[in-house]
Amino acid sequence: MNERDKGTEEKIVQAARAVFLRKGYNGARMQEIADEAGTNKALLHYYFRSKDRLFEVIFLQSFSQFFPKVSTILTGNEPLPVKVVSFVEHYIDLLRENPYLPQFILSEVSRDPESVPRLFQAAGLNPEWFMGQLANIGQGVFPPGSDVRHFILNMLSMCIFPFAARPLLTRVMFSGDDAAYENFLDQRKREVSSACLQLLSPTAGQR
Amino acid sequence: MNERDKGTEEKIVQAARAVFLRKGYNGARMQEIADEAGTNKALLHYYFRSKDRLFEVIFLQSFSQFFPKVSTILTGNEPLPVKVVSFVEHYIDLLRENPYLPQFILSEVSRDPESVPRLFQAAGLNPEWFMGQLANIGQGVFPPGSDVRHFILNMLSMCIFPFAARPLLTRVMFSGDDAAYENFLDQRKREVSSACLQLLSPTAGQR
DNA sequence: GTCTATATCGGGATAGAC
């Protein structure tokens, strides 16, 4: 794999990413990837041995993209609300630039759940450490009996679901007007931030 | 299609539902459905002409299941918070009984977004009317400038996402301990209800 | 209605020329 390969190999990777993200592993065709890359099927097999291996490259890339480098956010000194708002805004920006990412990750993980530990390993991420950090941060903010995970999950749900369900929501909530939904998503950085802050603020005996 | 058919035809439908829901259209195999139904491929084609038509039956069923008959909730006389809690509890119950439903609907709609209007039609549902009702209910509860849809979407996100992302979340948040995640989901009826109520209660100038 | 055997085709993978 010398330098001169990089041109076509990179073209193939980009094409594969575009097709796999839209169609998923089962829906994607090697022929379509070749077309999109402006070459032929044989070259795909020359650079990557099989459809499986090519997919693995894309899946791993996407996976580590989907789990952002939150280390900096977690280990920062800012108070929790600031961290939350910062996370929400950055993450929704990321998803707006990669609209197919959520549905892709969800589908493919559900197709092959066993791959998750390996992917974390390969991406250099450690879920246990991650959850541990969250538990620490939650100290004193959440009532002792409560589970920080519910708050985290609420936050992630509100960020990710609108993108994963986009084709459906566009038609249900905006009669198929895609531009209107795009505009709606634009407001969500502020909406979700606001909602998360509200969930953080202690209220009288809600649970 | 007389009465005596019903035995095997129904078996096939059940088998098809099980396989399609788990594997999706592209991942499902007619052979696997036949096996699960305890018959052979030829019979599938005898009752339903093609894989497409068989899938269509399952998709339509699942779609109308996913969009619950909320008419009764919407048109009831109870105050909004009561309606919200009632919806959340019933809906999460539904998803716990049909864990594959969210991922299935999301995947298949994303595979063929154009099918959505036809599905609504066939299921006897009307999105426009639905959104209109929501707007009415929102009168006076939400500030004039705000969009009720954000609240609705937040609620749906917190209900649905934990199921759509289950294979991922089980491994990230609970190290793959499936029973622990099941237990966690059990708490969410109360958690999500509580969160929605908190989002409804007016707080000083959050937006 | 139910089954076995088979036709037909699409798509992943390889051979081999250049």
Place this chain on the structure above:
DNA sequence: GTCTATCCCGATATAGAC
């Protein structure tokens, strides 16, 4: 490294006996 032609298997769909 790049291309064309081809192999081969798996999956949908059908024919036809019972």
